[in-house]
Amino acid sequence: MDLSFLAIQALNGLSSASSLFITACGLTLVFGVTRIVNFAHGSLYMIGAYTAATLVPRLLELQFGPLTFWAGILLSALIVGLIGVLIEVLLLRRIYGAPELFQLLATFGIVLVVQDLTILIFGPEDILGPRAPGLRAPVEILGRRFPSYELVLIAAGPVVLGLVWFLLRKTRFGVLVRAATQDREMIAALGINQALLFTGTLFLGAFLAGLGGALQIPRVSAHAGMDLSIIAEAFVVTVVGGMGSVPGAFLAALIIGQLQAFGILIFPKSTLVVVFLLMAVVLAIRPNGFFGRPEVIGGTHAVGIASRKRSVLTPFLWVAVMGALISLPLIGDAYVLKVTTEILIFALFAFSLQLLIGVSGVVSFGHAAFFGLGAYGAALSLKWFALPMEAALPAGLLLAALGALIIGAFVVRLSGIYLAMMTLAAAQIIYAVAFQWVEVTGGDNGIVGVWPSAWASGPVFYYLFTLAVTSIAVFLIMRIIDAPFGYALRAARDSEPRSEAIGLGVRRHRWIAFTISGAAAGLAGGLYAFSRGSVDPTLLGIPTSVDALTMLLIGGIQTITGPLVGAGVLHVLRDLIMPLTSLWRLLLGLSIIAIVLIFPRGIVGSIRAWREDAA
């Protein structure tokens, strides 16, 4: 390892920092003004890459001259900017006042829609873009060859930083944007139409995402899946830099670029882990990132279950449901039992999340971490220690609880959007470990042959076993919600300062709740592993976390039984619709958006509201 090699690595780090900054800069600008964390920012990046990879070669054929390539890149970014405007006008404008959980879910709905539309429009193949004319030959640096295009990228980051700085500091638009970042109501009282300001910001943010994506085409081919990988990194950059801070994003991108460039030398497979560990460390020391400011939280942004008088019919309803479930093997075939088993498992998973979101006001966006830890814990102890199911399930639960205990120690120090991002990052770390530590976890293929003990095998017995375990777990969590511990959590959810003022240890309560919730999710994960016979990294991925959130959303976030109903509805719909269409994600995404816009109380919440109105 000589000096020239280190120099080249540092340059590589700088060029990836530049690309990352250009994209993350748009994300942080949009957040600063609209207070929405736009999950779809990665999708805009992906559209930018696909558009440029499709458009630029056609433009180059026209032989307009040497600047055609760059004109094509800018044109692609402009197109993406207009898509951003469309998203603002059609969706974001309607949810500025909504709780942040709904905002995250709605923008994730866009992610799903764009994934299917991208394949529809651009086809399933990866598209490799052309190289930039005039920049094809590498340059020699300290005796080593370095791609000249990368040098252009290295310069592009500071140029964008300078332009954005000029726009924000030296123009009226910038003054108004910074003012709106601070106090939207006052901006309106001064006669400024915030809608235009927000649309303009979204255009700028989307333009930068598109530019970031378009600039990638000579380096990597446009492919499905680049949306979620870039959004995870862009989240880290904005969170580490401080949400809404452009210079913070630049600094964070520089650090992350170098960490990736040199981290790969020390831990060849652990680049993701290094990046997310950085975020964990920074947030533990500076809960608002480098240059972020504390957020105003609570009040209208806390949604969750409220106390209400229980109907006299409730116990009968439970008995009826339990009776029906117990007698299901008498009428259902193996397929019905298998589906119902999975529904029960996901109901427990979603219910464990309800303890965090609805009861504690802790909006976790990485709950799949604990589901996956439970599943992997069970599968690993079966595979490596030859434990039977009866011991492997508790082992999975313990691993998930331990994970939640450790992650929770960081998480409960945070609030609002930082908390959501931290949980997401934690889940991504564990995902990366499962994905990259092939010798132990089997990597992408996961672990197969995870079958239950003989007495519990077969659809009927495994179903009854799952029913017993999930019922007990759900019952215990319900007891917790209605115990003084649950009241304390709800008090802290509604007002943290007031709860502390009456002597509640808010952080400790949340920490315990986080651990319990993780343990319950881990139990669900373990049950799932044995029902499928295998585990793989998707159990830990963002889509699994979003599944749990969607179940909550469908059922109703402000109700106790909502997640149970939501798990059933989502699972049944998926089983019915998925075989019929290749556009399942499109439908799911549109449904999530529709629920957030039209039906935010969910099924159980709406039924209750309807009954209370009638009464």
Add this chain to the structure above:
Amino acid sequence: MSTPALLEIWNLSASYGRAQVLFGLTFELRAGEVLALVGRNGAGKTTTLKAIMGLVSATAQKATFKGHSLARLPTYKIARLGLGYVPEDRRIFTDLTVDENLEAGRKAAGPGRSPWTPERLFQLFPNLAEMRGRRGNQMSGGEQQMLTIARTLMGNPDAILLDEPSEGIAPVIVQTMAEAIRAMKAEGVAVLLSEQNWAFAAGISDRAIVIERGEMRFQGSMAELMADERLRADTLGV
């Protein structure tokens, strides 16, 4: 009627959730006058101003400014009609400099009016002239209060809703505030002044409205209110 009404409010009511806080207020603000809105803490003064600006949901039989209905207008359109608003908690943009705060408030003046410029405003508030590049978070409460007023004047309003300008600032700055309000009046800007500081309000206002628990108790000239000691003792404690 000597001067025409600029702002006309008929039967204004407002609620926060289920708690009604304003009960059918009817009043008018005439061009070029200073109208004091006085009452005890919690009487509904701030809510009245916010309701006019469309910042809290409210109902009124009629609410017009310069003949334009304010019903269902978004706040920014109300402001664009020429109605300025200075909130009580001095909501300047603390990340922005004095100059940038003024820029955020700038709107074109109506025809035939000489527009407010930073230079003219600095004559009104000399303290601000010395800190044009300073950020809002490095200013004293009084300086911030001057800046909120100056920022609103940059929009060249025909009338200003001024919420408790004397609250929590040094007595010497209260004097500056009074002079500023007189100067605005001299420029033809009407002022609806919500105040707890009776002496301050009495010194600069032409007319007054007294509200108590969201209901109107008095509307008339300042001289009449000065004369009615019983009403003042009863509703204001002065």
